[in-house]
Amino acid sequence: MKFTKNSVGRNIPTELYGKKLVPFTGKGKGPYMERKTVIANRESSPDQTKIIKSLQEAIKKGQLTDGGTISFHHHFRNGDFLLNMVCHEVAKMGLKNISLVPSSIQSIHKEILPYIEKGIITNIHCGTSGPIADAISKGKMEGLLTIRSHGGRARSIEYGYVDIDIAFIGAPTSDKLGNINGVHGEYACGALGYAFPDAYYAKYVVAVTNNIVPYPNKPISISQNHVDAVVELDKPIGDPKGIVSSTLRVTRDPKGLKIARDCVEVIKASGLLKDGFSYQSGAGGTALAVTQFVHEYMKAKKIKGSFGMGGATEALIKILEDDIFESILDVQSFDIYAVKSLLNNPKHLEMGASQYANPFHKGGCAVNNLDTVILGGTEVDLNFNVNTSTESDGRIMHGMGGHQDTAEGAKLTIISVPLLRGRIPIIVDEVVSVNSPGENIDVVVTERGIAVNPNSKYYETLMKAKHLNIKTIEQLKNEAEKLVGGKPKEPKKTDRIVAIIEYRDGSVLDVIYQVKT
C-alpha cells in the first residue's frame, strides 16, 4: 500500500478498496467540486397510491440488490427503531454486501451487529458510537467505515460520492401523498434537516410512519414531490423517551462551569460579542452553560444578536424568545422545548443539512455566517488538531457532528475540554486521530487555562486580554501529564485500516486502524 502524508501530517493510502483517496491539503483547497448527480425528479402517475404496508415491499419497490446502499437519518437518536427494522428485513430477504448511510449510528442499533459480522452489512458511511463502533474498531466489518461531518455527508450525497438506492425517512407524521414533518404526534423529533439531501438525491425515497394525518400535512418539511412511497406501519417507529429529552441539564460541575465562564470571557475579549452576533453551541452540559451565560450577558448589555444555530435547545431558544436573537436555524431539535418552538415560532427555521454545512452549498452554507462556535473533543494536540472519534486506546467511540463544518465556518472556534477525563490527559502531543484540523481552531479552554492558537487571527487581540488565564498549549499538555504522571499510552494497532475520516470537502484527514485485542 502506498501512502502520502497530508497537511495534518497523517499518512493516507493513495488507494483503499479500489477507491482513490485525496489527501487533505488545507481548508478551502478540496478537490471535489464536480457534481455528478442531480436532484431527483420523481415520476409517477398522480393517481397512483403511495401507501405501502410493509418495509419489505418498499425494499422490493426500491429494487435494492446485493451491493446496494440505503440511508437513514438520526433525528430519533437513541429512540430510533427504523434502522434496525429495515436491516432485519434486508437480512430476511437474503441480501448481502449492503452499505448503510445513516446520519449517525447509536447504541440502540446494536441489533445490526450480527449482520455486520455476517457480511450482510459491509460498509457504513457516518459517524458511529457504541457497540457498532467498538466492533468496527476490532475489525468485525468487512469493508470500511467512512466518518463524515454533517456537511460532508450532505456534500457526499449531493455530489454523487455516495449513491443512495433507497432512503428511509422516519416520519413522525405523513399524509397519504408523502408530505412529512417532525413536529407533531407521539414521535415528534423536531427538525428533519439531515434527511433533506437523502430525500432530494436518493433513487427511491420511502417515508415510514405510523401516524398518517389528513392532507395537507402542515408544515411540510419534506414534500410529497420527493417521496416515492409511504410505509404505514402499525407498530412504533421509535421510543419517544429516546427521541427527545424532556430537559437537557446545564452542568453543575464546578469545572464545567468555570470552563463555560471562560469561554464567554474569550468571546467577549475577541470583540465579536456585539450587535449582530451569531452563535452555535451544542447540547452538552458545559455547552448549555455557555449558552446560558451568553444569554445573560447579551441581555444585560442589551446586545441585539443575529441568529443562533445548531442542535436547537431550550437554552438557545430562550435567547430568541427574549428578542435577543432574530432567528434560530435548526437542523436537529434536541429537546421538547425546541420541537414546540419549531412548530409555533415563525422565527425558528428548519434547515437542511446542505443549507447548514455543505461546503459547496450555493452562496455559502450557514456555518460560514457564524461568529462563534463552542465545540468539544476527546483530545486536542499541540497543533490544535482535534479528535472527536477515537479514545486514547484507539477505539472508535463517536462521530463528529458538525465539528469540522462549524470549526471552518465560524470566525472564532473555541474548543471547551477538561484537562483530564478520569486519569486520561486530553491535551496531548499528537491526537490518536484527526477529525478537525488545527488550522480551524482558535482557542482551547480548559479549567486550568486557555490556549490560543498562534495562527488564529484573534491571537494578538486575545493575548492582550490580561484577565484571561492564557497559557501555551504545551503548558497545558505538560500540566495534564504532570497531574497523571506521564503521557497516555500509545494505542495498540494492527495494520488494517477500518475507517477513514474525510474532511468536509471529501479529502482524507486521517485513517483509523483496527485495534489489537
Added chain:
Amino acid sequence: MKFTKNSVGRNIPTELYGKKLVPFTGKGKGPYMERKTVIANRESSPDQTKIIKSLQEAIKKGQLTDGGTISFHHHFRNGDFLLNMVCHEVAKMGLKNISLVPSSIQSIHKEILPYIEKGIITNIHCGTSGPIADAISKGKMEGLLTIRSHGGRARSIEYGYVDIDIAFIGAPTSDKLGNINGVHGEYACGALGYAFPDAYYAKYVVAVTNNIVPYPNKPISISQNHVDAVVELDKPIGDPKGIVSSTLRVTRDPKGLKIARDCVEVIKASGLLKDGFSYQSGAGGTALAVTQFVHEYMKAKKIKGSFGMGGATEALIKILEDDIFESILDVQSFDIYAVKSLLNNPKHLEMGASQYANPFHKGGCAVNNLDTVILGGTEVDLNFNVNTSTESDGRIMHGMGGHQDTAEGAKLTIISVPLLRGRIPIIVDEVVSVNSPGENIDVVVTERGIAVNPNSKYYETLMKAKHLNIKTIEQLKNEAEKLVGGKPKEPKKTDRIVAIIEYRDGSVLDVIYQVKT
C-alpha cells in the same frame, strides 16, 4: 397547413412554427409524461458574492442571446415594474427574438408593446390581458402566444417544453445569499408560488430586490440554493398599490348575490358540504360572496372542513381563523390580510405552482384533493366548454389562471356567470375559444337558472334537488338570446393563428386567429 379535430371539436394544426402539436383527447389522456429536464444544481464558489448592481449585468451573466427565453412571476400583479425594466434593458442591449415566460401579463406591461412590434419580443408563454393581448389579437407579434393554465405553466417548465435561460424573480425581500420571501416590506406580495418552477429549473436565476435584509431572511420561500444572483436596485421594483388590494369587495349587485347563494345551494345539494370539505374560489366579487356564504353555513352547521385554497383572500382566511378549515394552501395572496396571515399563521401554507396544479406532480397536485371549486368565464357553450380568454368579438382579453387545473381536479366544478354581460349573451352555441373542456364542468349557475351537465357524476343527485331552479343549458342559452334579440355576432377572423390554448397536460385545446380590423 394540415388540421385534425380534437375532442372538443376544434381544428388543430398538426404543426405550427416548426413545432408538432398534439390535439387534446380528453382529460388524463395527455401524452406528455416524459420529463426532459432536471432541477438545476447551482454550482458556485461559496465565497463568491451574488450581489449584482444592475439588470444589464445580470442579463450578461445569464448569457442571454438572440432567441433566448426569460421568465417572470406575476405576484406583483398590476403593480409590477420588473418585467418592463428587464425588457427595456434587453432592447438597449440590442437583443432580438426573445421569448417571455411570465406567469401573467397585465395592463402595466404595455410599455413592452414597441418591443413586440419591433421583433425584440417574438413569443410569449402565458395568459395575457390588456393592451398586449389586444396587440397580439391584431397580429402585431411575429411569433405565437401560448396560453397555459398555472399548472400547465409549471408542467411546461418542469418537463422541458419551455427552456428558461434567465428567471427574474421580483423579491420583496432577499438576503445577500439570495434567500427570498414575499411577506415583508413595502413591496410585500405574499406567496411567491408561481416563481417556484422558474427557480428550480431555469438555467440562471436572478432575484431582484431593493430590500436586502440581514442573513438569514425568514421565512425562506425560495432558497439561496436556487438563486444565482441578487440584483440590488436603488429604485422601486413595483407599485405597492398595484401589488395587493387593501380590501377586495364582496359584490353588492343583487344578481351577483343571487348567483352566489345559488352556488352554495348547489354545493349543499351535492352532499359535499360536510366534515372534511375542501374548497377553492377566486377573488372576484361574486366568488367572495360564495366564500362568505360557505363560511356562514359551515359555522352555523358546525361543519369542520379540511383546506381552503387559491388565491388567498381575507374571506377565505377568516374560515381558517374560525377553526373551520384546518389549513390554507396559498400560491398567490390577493390582499394585505392574506399577506399578514401567511406571515403569522402556521396553518396558512405557501405552495409552489407544481404542488398546486401541475398535472404530473408526484403523488398528485393539490387541485386533485378539492371537493369544490367556483370558477368564472367569459362564455359557456352547449357542451359546457368554458372560454376565459377571448371576447365574443374574438379578441384575447384574459389568461385562465388555474381554471383548467381546478376544473379537472375538483369533484364538483361550478361556473358562476351572469346570463348577459351588457348586451352580450354568455351562454352560447359554441364558445369563441375553449379554455376549459366541458367534460370537467359540472354545473353552470346564472341568475336566471342553474344548468347541470348531464355527464356530471352529480347529475342525478342535483336533479333531485327540487328547490334549485334547474334548467337545461339550452334553455339558458335561449333565454339569453331572447333578452338581447338574437345570437352574438360571429367574430371576424383572418386565417393566421396568433395564439394556442394548451391543455394542462400539453395537448392543444384550441387555437386563436388574428382578428380582422
